[in-house]
Amino acid sequence: MSGYKEANFDGLIGPTHNYAGLSLGNIASAKNAGAVSNPKAAALQGLSKMRALTKLGCVQGFLPPLARPDLNTLRALGFSGTDRQVIEKAGRVAPEILANVYSASSMWTANAATVAPSPDTPDGKIHFTPANLASNFHRAIEAGQTSRALKHIFNDEKRFAHHPPLPGGVHFGDEGAANHGRLAEKHGAKGVHLFVYGEDGARFPARQKRRASEAVARNHGLAADKTVFVMQSKTALDAGAFHNDVVGVANGRVLFLHEQSFEDREGALAAIRAAAPFVEIIEADKRKVSLEDAISSYLFNSQLVSLDGGEMALILPKESEENARTKAFIEETVSANNPINRAVYMDVRESMRNGGGPACLRLRVVMSEEERGAVNQNFLLDAEKIAALEAWVEKHYRDRLTLDDLKDPTFMEEAFAALDALTGLLGMGAFYDFQK
Ligand code: SUG
Numbered sequence: 001m002s003g004y005k006e007a008n009f010d011g012l013i014g015p016t017h018n019y020a021g022l023s024l025g026n027i028a029s030a031k032n033a034g035a036v037s038n039p040k041a042a043a044l045q046g047l048s049k050m051r052a053l054t055k056l057g058c059v060q061g062f063l064p065p066l067a068r069p070d071l072n073t074l075r076a077l078g079f080s081g082t083d084r085q086v087i088e089k090a091g092r093v094a095p096e097i098l099a100n101v102y103s104a105s106s107m108w109t110a111n112a113a114t115v116a117p118s119p120d121t122p123d124g125k126i127h128f129t130p131a132n133l134a135s136n137f138h139r140a141i142e143a144g145q146t147s148r149a150l151k152h153i154f155n156d157e158k159r160f161a162h163h164p165p166l167p168g169g170v171h172f173g174d175e176g177a178a179n180h181g182r183l184a185e186k187h188g189a190k191g192v193h194l195f196v197y198g199e200d201g202a203r204f205p206a207r208q209k210r211r212a213s214e215a216v217a218r219n220h221g222l223a224a225d226k227t228v229f230v231m232q233s234k235t236a237l238d239a240g241a242f243h244n245d246v247v248g249v250a251n252g253r254v255l256f257l258h259e260q261s262f263e264d265r266e267g268a269l270a271a272i273r274a275a276a277p278f279v280e281i282i283e284a285d286k287r288k289v290s291l292e293d294a295i296s297s298y299l300f301n302s303q304l305v306s307l308d309g310g311e312m313a314l315i316l317p318k319e320s321e322e323n324a325r326t327k328a329f330i331e332e333t334v335s336a337n338n339p340i341n342r343a344v345y346m347d348v349r350e351s352m353r354n355g356g357g358p359a360c361l362r363l364r365v366v367m368s369e370e371e372r373g374a375v376n377q378n379f380l381l382d383a384e385k386i387a388a389l390e391a392w393v394e395k396h397y398r399d400r401l402t403l404d405d406l407k408d409p410t411f412m413e414e415a416f417a418a419l420d421a422l423t424g425l426l427g428m429g430a431f432y433d434f435q436k
Pocket residue numbers: 018019020021022023026029030103105108110111139178242243245246354355356357359360361
């Protein structure tokens with residue numbers, strides 16, 4: 001196989017995007033709890049990031065939003081009657097449950113799954129394990145529908161292998177690719193998989209368990225000498241790095257990270273160098289960029305992408321341009337003698353206010369040309385398809401949403417009508433349960 005490239009599958013931001021303060025340890029989510037959201041702007045910001053990537057020559061795909069509100073979960077929790085009654089009752093007696101089942105959190109597809117590309121697996125297939133996201137209720141209800149979406153898009157048993165999410169709830173808490181990176185001399189070469197797990201800090205709980213990362217590596221058949229398991233620093237976790245991708249990103253030969261990412265920095269870097277001798281480590285010194293600056297600006301939650309000419313670009317959130325110290329570090333990185341030589345700043349503020357930067361919004365799948373041809377083409381984007389999705393957003397999304405609006409069953413109908421139209425646009429058939 002040839003023509004390996006990384007494709008980014010972004011989460012298409014759903015019509016119920018809101019700020020409910022649901023994620024302990026995620027500072028932006030806590031800070032913006034109860035704020036008024038703008039789902040239309042959120043989805044359009046996401047789509048303009050996707051357009052920017054296609055203009056850079058990157059392969060860009062997307063995953064559809066999950067059906068929210070999740071009526072199946074509300075019914076399983078004892079709310080009964082017609083769909084409208086289910087929403088009314090939950091809104092009256094348990095508005096906090098209602099907010100959870102309304103979350104548009106599937107937009108952060110870095111948490112959708114962990115992926116192993118075909119050069120790394122024994123059967124030469126691309127392996128997917130959807131994340132169980134066990135540590136937060138609103139995210140723990142994603143895995144079932146996410147599995148369905150992945151199977152719908154990567155629908156070819158000869159090329160794609162789909163594992164079930166890990167069992168065991170928080171005991172095998174798995175947050176997907178947000179704590180995983182792949183290093184390789186070229187995308188099509190055998191890669192080294194870096195799994196970063198956590199242990200609870202003094203302030204915040206760790207979401208990714210070491211035993212979960214190990215299980216994913218086993219399921220994907222990764223060779224022992226091509227995997228590295230490293231513990232995240234408790235200082236970073238307690239400062240708000242609830243996923244490791246808040247403090248570091250890997251692509252190709254490059255690992256770009258904050259020096260306080262790992263609990264045992266020396267040991268971790270030595271293990272990474274031993275498994276991937278070709279690695280080029282670009283580290284921010286804490287005297288130049290403090291953890292607080294890194295976490296408030298999401299400097300390291302950037303997408304690090306390989307461009308066709310061999311250069312690499314950082315796709316960064318605007319917030320990292322607005323902080324003088326992180327901006328200076330980015331400029332220094334881009335002009336230094338290393339593979340990163342472009343910085344592109346994107347406005348994804350609606351997502352950022354829930355703790356989701358550019359890298360949270362995408363799931364990376366390295367694929368050969370043949371494998372790209374086997375993907376459901378409706379989910380690979382070009383200018384025309386992006387424009388069609390923008391028109392769909394313009395037609396169906398609100399530009400103002402509060403937590404009180406979630407109690408109105410008419411809003412549920414509006415959200416479902418939007419998703420129903422999307423399945424029509426994409427020829428998906430009756431994909432969502434509410435359509436059956
Ligand atoms: O799981 N925020 C998400 C953000 C996920 C970011 N993803 C990565 N770092 N890869 C989370 O904490 C907030 C929802 C709310 O509070 O309404 C939320 O779920």
